[in-house]
Amino acid sequence: MFGLVLVTLALSTSGQLKLPSSTDAVVGEQAVLTGDLASKEGNIGRATGHALLRSGTSVIRADELSYNFDTRVVEARGHVLLVAAGLAGFADSLTVDLRAREVTTSDGATFFQKQGMAPEDLAELAARRETSGRELAQAGRNAFTFTTKHFRLLDDDAYRVDPVSFTASCGCSVFDRSWRITASSAKLTPGDRASFTSPTLRVFDVPVFWVPWISLPLTNRQTGLLFPEWSGSGLSGLQVHEPLFITLGRSYDLTIAPGYAFGRAPPAPDKGSLGLKGPYLDTEFRYAPSIGVDGRLSLRLFDDLKLERDPLNPNVLVPDAQPQGLRGWGIFEHRQEFGGGFHGRADVKLYSDGFLFADTTPVSNLQRSYYYIPSTATLYHRGEDHYAGLALAYRQDIRWGYSLFGDAPRPTVFQKLPTLLYAIPTVPLLGPLTGGVQVELSRLSPLGGLLGDEGTDGVYWPALPDADGTQGNGHFDPGERQARTRLDVMPRLNATFDVGGALRFTPYLAVRESLYLYEVTREARNRAYGLVGMTLDTELSRVFGEGASAVRHSIMPSVELRAVPRVFGDRAPAIYDEVDAAVPADGFFQGQVALRQKVLKRSGTATTELGRLDLLQGVDFLERRMGETSGRLLAVLGPVTAAATARLDLFTPQVQERLTQLSASVGWSVLKNGLLNVSAGYERALGSSEQVRRPIDMLLPPPLPQSAPVSDGSSCSNEVVLNSKPFDRVLFGAGTRLPFGLGVRYDAEVYRRDPARCDVVKLNSQNLRVSYTPNCNCFQIEAHASLLPPPTYFDFGFLVTIAKLGTFGK
Known part of the structure; x- marks a missing residue:
C-alpha cells in the first residue's frame, strides 16, 4: 500500500515543478548532470532544482542529485524518476550504481517495464522537463509492474529483485493494485518469464495461494507450470492437479497434469458407489500447423x-x-480444410468402461437420457448447390459397466460404418418449380459380428434374459436384428403460386425408395412410397402509430395437408433408425392448422418483438382423431418478459398423459443493465409427447398403445416407471451484476413425480455463484457451490483467473 501512495504522490507532483530561467551543467566522460544549480567538487557532482542525470539511455530526474563520476554512483532525493533499459521507476529517494547496474531504496520504489517503446525514445521522453511522471507511466504499454527496495540488472537483461511485489499489466489502470504477487525474491525476464521464491498471490491484499517457488510466463505460450486446479463433488470428493504447459514450437503444445481424487466412502463397506479415488494423469496435445487445420488429443x-x-x-x-x-x-x-470445398472433421470420445461416464459426470434427479456416447468422422465436399459426404459413426453403450475392449457378453450396439450421403438442396428448376434430392447409402452392423442376438423379443436386457433362451445364444432367431445395408433415395419437388395476391399456395411431392440388404439371411427387400402435400398460408399486417412509436401487428394463418396413400414392398421393415420409422405400414393422411400472431416495434435500426401468440392443431384423417393442440405465448412489457407453452392430447389412452406439456416463465429486470434480475418458471413435461415421438415424414406420430396401469404400491420404488411418467418442475433464479464488478447468482429447482404416485416433493438442485471482475477484466474471482440429488449430493469450485498468468482453481 505504501508503494501505491508513493507512486501516486510522485506522479501528481513531478509535473508541477516550475521551469528554471537557466540551467547549470556538469559534463563528465560518461554522464551529464544538469539542474537549476549544478556544481562539482572533486569527483562529486551535485545538482538541485530540476536535477537531471543522463548517461546513454539512462535518465534520472529528482529534486536533488549527487553523482560520483569515478564510481558512477547516483544518490537522488525528492520526486525521483528513473529510466533505464526500458524501465521507468518512481521513488522518494534511491541510490543507483550505474556500473553495477544496481538500484537501492530505503522506502521502496515502483517500476514499470515498458513494452513496444525503444529505450532511446523512452529516455528522450523522460529527459524533457515538460513530461510529467503520469505521462511517462502511461507511455507505451506496460508489460508488468513491481515494487521493491533493491534490484539488480543482470547480463541477460533480467532483474534480480528482493523483496518484490509484482503485478502483470492487463489493460487496467497503471495504478491498479487489486491483485499482486509478493515474494522474498524474484527473477524477472521481460518478454520471457518471472520466477518467484516463496510467492503469495494476493487479491485485495488477501492471501489466496502460496507455494515455495513458481515460474510464470510473461508472454503467451511459454513452457512452465500453470496454477494448480482443484474442485470437489459428491462423486469423487476433492480433486487437485497441477498442470505443466509445454510449448512444442509455434503450432504445437502439450499440457501434462498429474492429480489426485480423494474420493468418497461408499454407503456401506460391502456396497459399491459411483465416483473415483486415486491418482490420475491428464494430458492434452493441441496442434494448429496451418490455416484450416487444428485439433486436440486428450x-x-x-x-x-x-x-x-x-x-x-x-x-x-x-x-x-x-x-x-x-x-x-x-x-x-x-x-481440416483441404481446399476446393473439401473438409474433414473427427470427433471421437471413448471411455474405458461404461460406468466411467457416470463416475465423472454429475447429473440431476431427472435422469437425463445418456445411453450412448457418439464418435464420428466425416469427410465431405460442400458446393454451392450440393453436399457429398462420407461418415463413420461409433456409439459406445454406457448403460452398463462393461469394459470397452472386454470379451464379456453384452448388449450389441449397431454402428453406422460407413454412411455415404449426397444431397442437392432446394434449387430453382423451371418457372415456379423447385426441387432437391437426397441419396444415402448406409451400413448398420455390430462392430465385431453380424447379429444383434437380442432374442425373440428383440430387446437385449442383461438383467432379464428371454425365457426361451434365445438372448445371447449366438444364433439368428426371428425378431432379432442383423447387419444391414440400406440405399435410401428421396427426390422432392415444390412449386409456389400466388393466389389472388393474398394467398400463397405451395404443393409438394416426394418419393422415398429404400432398398435393404440383410447380411445374415441374405434377403433383399425394398420399401417405397410417395408423399404428397400442400401448404396454404398468408400474412395480414397493420401498422399502428408513426415514426419511432410505430407498432406492427401481423397475423399469419396457415394450413398444411400431407399424405402417403400407400406403402409398397416391405411396408413394415425392422426399425433400426428414424428412416425405418418414417411412416406406418398403411400410410397416413394428416393435416395441421396454425395461427401465428406477432407484434413488433422498431427501435432505431433494430426491431423488437413485443408479443407473439402461436396456436397449432393437428388432425389425423385416417385415424379419425385430433392430434395435439398446442399454443405458445410470449409477451414483453418493459423490463418484464413472460412466456407460456401448452400441449394437450385429448386422445391419448392414459388420462394422466393427456397434458403432455405445460410450461410458463417470467423474467424481470428489476434494475437496468442487469444490475438486478429475477426469474421464475414452471414446467410439466412428458416423454411421450408428439413433439418427441413424431416421425420424420409425418405431421403427427401414431397414437400410443393402451398400457396397463401401474399400481401405486410398486410405482414408489420402481425408478424405471417413475422416469417414464410426467414430472413437474418449479424453477427460481435471481442475480445481480453491480457496476464495480461484483456478480451474484442463485438458482433453485424443485421437482416432483406424478401426484397419483407418492406425491413426493424433492429439491432437485440449488446453485450459488459469486464472482468479481473489474471493468478492465484484469482478473476474475469466482466461487460456485451446488447441492444436487444422490448420488452426486454436492459440487463446488473456486477459481482465480489472472490475465496473462492463468487460472488457479476449477
Whole structure:
C-alpha cells in the first residue's frame, strides 16, 4: 500500500515543478548532470532544482542529485524518476550504481517495464522537463509492474529483485493494485518469464495461494507450470492437479497434469458407489500447423482404488472385489480444410468402461437420457448447390459397466460404418418449380459380428434374459436384428403460386425408395412410397402509430395437408433408425392448422418483438382423431418478459398423459443493465409427447398403445416407471451484476413425480455463484457451490483467473 501512495504522490507532483530561467551543467566522460544549480567538487557532482542525470539511455530526474563520476554512483532525493533499459521507476529517494547496474531504496520504489517503446525514445521522453511522471507511466504499454527496495540488472537483461511485489499489466489502470504477487525474491525476464521464491498471490491484499517457488510466463505460450486446479463433488470428493504447459514450437503444445481424487466412502463397506479415488494423469496435445487445420488429443488415465463393481449395477460389488485399477477416457478432435470445398472433421470420445461416464459426470434427479456416447468422422465436399459426404459413426453403450475392449457378453450396439450421403438442396428448376434430392447409402452392423442376438423379443436386457433362451445364444432367431445395408433415395419437388395476391399456395411431392440388404439371411427387400402435400398460408399486417412509436401487428394463418396413400414392398421393415420409422405400414393422411400472431416495434435500426401468440392443431384423417393442440405465448412489457407453452392430447389412452406439456416463465429486470434480475418458471413435461415421438415424414406420430396401469404400491420404488411418467418442475433464479464488478447468482429447482404416485416433493438442485471482475477484466474471482440429488449430493469450485498468468482453481 505504501508503494501505491508513493507512486501516486510522485506522479501528481513531478509535473508541477516550475521551469528554471537557466540551467547549470556538469559534463563528465560518461554522464551529464544538469539542474537549476549544478556544481562539482572533486569527483562529486551535485545538482538541485530540476536535477537531471543522463548517461546513454539512462535518465534520472529528482529534486536533488549527487553523482560520483569515478564510481558512477547516483544518490537522488525528492520526486525521483528513473529510466533505464526500458524501465521507468518512481521513488522518494534511491541510490543507483550505474556500473553495477544496481538500484537501492530505503522506502521502496515502483517500476514499470515498458513494452513496444525503444529505450532511446523512452529516455528522450523522460529527459524533457515538460513530461510529467503520469505521462511517462502511461507511455507505451506496460508489460508488468513491481515494487521493491533493491534490484539488480543482470547480463541477460533480467532483474534480480528482493523483496518484490509484482503485478502483470492487463489493460487496467497503471495504478491498479487489486491483485499482486509478493515474494522474498524474484527473477524477472521481460518478454520471457518471472520466477518467484516463496510467492503469495494476493487479491485485495488477501492471501489466496502460496507455494515455495513458481515460474510464470510473461508472454503467451511459454513452457512452465500453470496454477494448480482443484474442485470437489459428491462423486469423487476433492480433486487437485497441477498442470505443466509445454510449448512444442509455434503450432504445437502439450499440457501434462498429474492429480489426485480423494474420493468418497461408499454407503456401506460391502456396497459399491459411483465416483473415483486415486491418482490420475491428464494430458492434452493441441496442434494448429496451418490455416484450416487444428485439433486436440486428450487422454485422462486413473488408477482407481475403489473396488470393482457388478457391470449391471454400480452399487453392487463383485465377489472378492479388487481395486478397479487402470481406467480412463480419450478425446480426439480434428478439423481440416483441404481446399476446393473439401473438409474433414473427427470427433471421437471413448471411455474405458461404461460406468466411467457416470463416475465423472454429475447429473440431476431427472435422469437425463445418456445411453450412448457418439464418435464420428466425416469427410465431405460442400458446393454451392450440393453436399457429398462420407461418415463413420461409433456409439459406445454406457448403460452398463462393461469394459470397452472386454470379451464379456453384452448388449450389441449397431454402428453406422460407413454412411455415404449426397444431397442437392432446394434449387430453382423451371418457372415456379423447385426441387432437391437426397441419396444415402448406409451400413448398420455390430462392430465385431453380424447379429444383434437380442432374442425373440428383440430387446437385449442383461438383467432379464428371454425365457426361451434365445438372448445371447449366438444364433439368428426371428425378431432379432442383423447387419444391414440400406440405399435410401428421396427426390422432392415444390412449386409456389400466388393466389389472388393474398394467398400463397405451395404443393409438394416426394418419393422415398429404400432398398435393404440383410447380411445374415441374405434377403433383399425394398420399401417405397410417395408423399404428397400442400401448404396454404398468408400474412395480414397493420401498422399502428408513426415514426419511432410505430407498432406492427401481423397475423399469419396457415394450413398444411400431407399424405402417403400407400406403402409398397416391405411396408413394415425392422426399425433400426428414424428412416425405418418414417411412416406406418398403411400410410397416413394428416393435416395441421396454425395461427401465428406477432407484434413488433422498431427501435432505431433494430426491431423488437413485443408479443407473439402461436396456436397449432393437428388432425389425423385416417385415424379419425385430433392430434395435439398446442399454443405458445410470449409477451414483453418493459423490463418484464413472460412466456407460456401448452400441449394437450385429448386422445391419448392414459388420462394422466393427456397434458403432455405445460410450461410458463417470467423474467424481470428489476434494475437496468442487469444490475438486478429475477426469474421464475414452471414446467410439466412428458416423454411421450408428439413433439418427441413424431416421425420424420409425418405431421403427427401414431397414437400410443393402451398400457396397463401401474399400481401405486410398486410405482414408489420402481425408478424405471417413475422416469417414464410426467414430472413437474418449479424453477427460481435471481442475480445481480453491480457496476464495480461484483456478480451474484442463485438458482433453485424443485421437482416432483406424478401426484397419483407418492406425491413426493424433492429439491432437485440449488446453485450459488459469486464472482468479481473489474471493468478492465484484469482478473476474475469466482466461487460456485451446488447441492444436487444422490448420488452426486454436492459440487463446488473456486477459481482465480489472472490475465496473462492463468487460472488457479476449477
